[in-house]
Each structure stands twice: as structure tokens, then as C-alpha cells.
Amino acid sequence: MQLDRYIEKIQKKFDKLQTELSKEELYTDPSKTIEIAKEHTRLKETLDLYGELKQIENAKSSVESLAKETADPEIQELAQQEITRLSNKIQELTMAILGSLFPPExxxxxxxxxxxxxxxxxxxxxxxxxxxxxxxxxxxxxxxxxxxxxxxxxxxxxxxxxxxxxxxxxxxxxxxxxxxxxxxxxxxxxxxxxxxxxxxxxxxxxxxxxxxxxxxxxxxxxxxxxxxxxxxxxxxxxxxxxxxxxxxxxxxxxxxxxxxxxxxxxxxxxxxxxxxxxxxxxxxxxxxxxxxxxxxxxxxxxxxxxxxxxxxxxxxxxxxxxxxxxxxxxxxxxxxxIDPIVDQLMQKEMELRIARELAEEDCQLKPVKDGGKPLIV
Missing domain, CATH: 3.30.70.1660 (Alpha-Beta Plaits)
Structure with missing residues (x-):
């Protein structure tokens, strides 16, 4: 999944909005201020979830390393239980992030x-x-x-x-x-x-x-x-x-x-x-x-x-x-x-949407060839 790359886009947009909110002239237009503030809050929630996801992924990697290095059956069993718990948390956070990126209409x-x-x-x-x-x-x-x-x-x-x-x-x-x-x-x-x-x-x-x-x-x-x-x-x-x-x-x-x-x-x-x-x-x-x-x-x-x-x-x-x-x-x-299957279908749909948007962005950034038609690879 290209989530990491997509989050980079979100971070840049968030930084831009934060700069906008620091400008005094923005507050002469209340409706625009509210609109930017709402989007700023929404993106911050997404980035906070992503930060938590990265922490959980790092913790899971550490536990997996511990399980490989030890020969103690009791420690290995405890490690496997923790790996399962962290894997479930990773899935939960991933769904939450994707849901925040593409809220329902x-x-x-x-x-x-x-x-x-x-x-x-x-x-x-x-x-x-x-x-x-x-x-x-x-x-x-x-x-x-x-x-x-x-x-x-x-x-x-x-x-x-x-x-x-x-x-x-x-x-x-x-x-x-x-x-x-x-x-x-x-x-x-x-x-x-x-x-x-x-x-x-x-x-x-x-x-x-x-x-x-x-x-x-x-x-x-x-x-x-x-x-x-x-x-x-x-x-x-x-x-x-x-x-x-x-x-x-x-x-x-x-x-x-x-x-x-x-x-x-x-x-x-x-x-x-x-x-x-x-x-x-x-x-x-x-x-x-x-x-x-x-x-x-x-x-x-x-x-x-x-x-x-x-x-x-x-x-x-x-x-x-x-x-x-x-x-x-x-x-x-x-x-x-039926949620175990429904949730994975939702995740797959949102992953495809991310891939499509990134491909469209790549297309716009590439130099044009063949009579002005951009090439997508």
C-alpha cells in the first residue's frame, strides 16, 4: 500500500494550512477561516493516527525480533500474544486512517x-x-x-x-x-x-x-x-x-x-x-x-x-x-x-483510490511526449 507516500501529501497540505492560519489577514474573512480551520483539524487527526500507527508498527517489529532471538518457550508464547494484539491494533488504525482520508459523502x-x-x-x-x-x-x-x-x-x-x-x-x-x-x-x-x-x-x-x-x-x-x-x-x-x-x-x-x-x-x-x-x-x-x-x-x-x-x-x-x-x-x-470481509473490501477500495490519485499526480508531473500526451508508468 502507498499510504506512506500519500501521507506525505497530507503533511504538506497540513503545513500549508498551518501557515495560512498564522496570517492575520485571514481572519477578516470568517467563513474562509472556519473552512480552513476545519480542514486543518481533520488533517491533524489523520496525521496523529498515522503517528500512532508508526509507533505500533515499530513496537511489533521489536517484539518479533525478541521472539526470534529467544529460545524460552514461555517468552515466545507471550511474544506471539503481543504480536497478535499489535497486529489487530495496526489493522484498526489503518482502517481509521483510510476512513479519515476518505470520509463518507x-x-x-x-x-x-x-x-x-x-x-x-x-x-x-x-x-x-x-x-x-x-x-x-x-x-x-x-x-x-x-x-x-x-x-x-x-x-x-x-x-x-x-x-x-x-x-x-x-x-x-x-x-x-x-x-x-x-x-x-x-x-x-x-x-x-x-x-x-x-x-x-x-x-x-x-x-x-x-x-x-x-x-x-x-x-x-x-x-x-x-x-x-x-x-x-x-x-x-x-x-x-x-x-x-x-x-x-x-x-x-x-x-x-x-x-x-x-x-x-x-x-x-x-x-x-x-x-x-x-x-x-x-x-x-x-x-x-x-x-x-x-x-x-x-x-x-x-x-x-x-x-x-x-x-x-x-x-x-x-x-x-x-x-x-x-x-x-x-x-x-x-x-x-460479516465485518472481517467487509472491512477488508473497504480497505482495498481506499487503497485503490490512493493508488489512482498518486498515478494521476505522477501523470501531471511527467514531461509530455508523443504529441503532448503524458505517459503513465
């Missing part, structure tokens, strides 16, 4: 996140796995103290989920959950398998930001809203009233149907909320393409080969293929302890 950190889970390849076993993923994310949200709201629920015959859509709201919800978008693959022996054979199935996850009214201009004439009788299990009254609502957005061709509530009004509200989130995701996709930043499809086609993560139950392991990393704590992971 205010408009994204405060919004609701809509999560859509659908059964992919694998029939009923895929639906059961989709239900497991829904439980996993619900447990994770509970641990984080995030609020949850179920928006749509389509069960399968054996207790799985063909589709479930729900929203979560809380600090850093989108920042952490965005990495879950993609194809999730499970390898296990299904309850319906009589010969004990391991099956491979998939479920897809899409993580969307909930749209705000100011972000989307949805005209009433662009919507076709239909009400109909709800279908499926759900009690005595579910099939006796026209409570289900189907919303079709004519320009985009997106259709949303909600029937979970007995109230037609509530079903309409939920359907419009899901529609707006999908339209916002499409709008953001189009804008990203205009900026020439290619973005992979959020969930692919659901095929087994298009996987971001594999959950192997016979071996009790979970593997994320993007880092890659493998953990052998599948049960606790399915109970919502």
Missing part, C-alpha cells in the same frame, strides 16, 4: 439503503439460500443498530425466498453494504437431497440508494398504476380485497408489484419507493457511463461462475473472490459477523 451516509435478494440458479435450494442471506443481513443490521423495513416478500413452497426487498437506515449503511452487490454462491447438501450430494446454487444481491424526491422527476402521466387481488398465502382476507398494487413506469419499462400489506395505500407507497430506488440506480448508471467510468453490472445473470463470494458449508468456510480472502467461521458469518 453526507448525502450517501444518511440515506436509506434498499437491498434486493433474489434466488438465482438452483431451484428451491437457491430460494432457501436467499432466505439465509436475508437472515444474515438482518442480523448484521441488528448488530449495527440500523433500522429495517420489509418492503416485499415472496416466499417459496419449502420456506425459502424467491425474492425479498427491504430497506436499512443507519450510519455507514451504504458504505458497508455496497460491497454485497453481486452473485453469492452456496455449496452444501440440501435438505431435500437423499444421497448426501453437495449442490451448488446461487442468489443475487443488489444494494441501492433510496431515491429522494428532489433527485427524480417522475411525472404522473409516466406511471400506470393498477390494483388487483393479492395472491398466495397470507390469511383469510388476502384474496378477498383488491389490495395488491402494480406500478409500471412507462419510459423505463420498470414494473414493481407489492401485495404484502392489506392496505392498498401502503402497498402503493412501498411500490413507489422501490421504483424510485431502481430509477435512481439507473440514473446513476447512465451518469457513470457518460463520465466514461465503466461499471460492471450489479448482479450479473445469476450464473454460478459470476460469483463474488462462496459459502461452503461442508468445510465451514466463506471465500470472497474479490480480495481474495477465506475465513473458516461460516456459522458466525451467517449469523451476521
Amino acid at each position: 453526507e448525502n450517501k451516509s444518511s440515506k436509506n439503503v434498499i437491498i434486493e435478494i433474489r434466488a438465482g440458479t438452483g431451484g428451491e435450494e437457491a430460494a432457501l439460500f436467499a432466505a439465509d442471506l436475508y437472515r444474515m443481513y438482518s442480523k448484521y443490521a441488528e448488530k449495527k443498530g440500523w433500522k429495517q423495513e420489509l418492503l416485499h416478500f415472496n416466499p417459496s413452497e419449502l420456506g425459502g425466498l424467491k425474492e425479498v426487498i427491504f430497506s436499512v437506515q443507519g450510519k455507514d449503511a451504504f458504505r458497508k453494504m455496497k460491497f454485497e452487490s453481486g452473485v453469492h454462491r452456496v455449496q452444501r447438501v440440501p435438505a431435500t437431497e437423499s444421497q448426501g450430494r453437495i449442490h451448488t446454487s446461487t442468489a443475487t444481491v443488489a444494494v441501492l440508494l433510496e431515491a429522494e424526491e428532489v433527485e427524480l422527476d417522475i411525472k404522473a402521466e409516466d406511471l400506470r398504476i393498477e390494483v388487483c387481488r393479492a395472491s398466495g398465502p397470507g390469511g383469510q382476507g388476502v384474496n378477498t380485497t383488491d389490495s395488491a398494487v402494480q406500478v409500471f413506469h412507462i419510459p423505463s419499462g420498470i414494473m414493481v408489484r407489492c401485495q404484502d400489506e392489506r392496505s392498498q395505500i401502503k402497498n402503493k407507497e412501498k411500490a413507489l419507493k422501490i421504483l424510485k430506488a431502481r430509477l435512481l440506480a439507473r440514473k446513476q448508471e447512465e451518469e457513470a457511463q457518460k463520465r466514461a467510468q465503466e461499471r460492471k453490472s450489479m448482479i450479473g445473470s445469476g450464473e454460478r461462475t459470476e460469483k463474488i463470494r462462496t459459502y461452503n458449508f461442508p468445510q465451514g468456510r466463506v471465500t470472497d473472490h474479490r480480495i481474495p480472502i477465506t475465513l473458516y467461521n461460516l456459522q458466525s458469518f451467517m449469523d451476521g459477523d
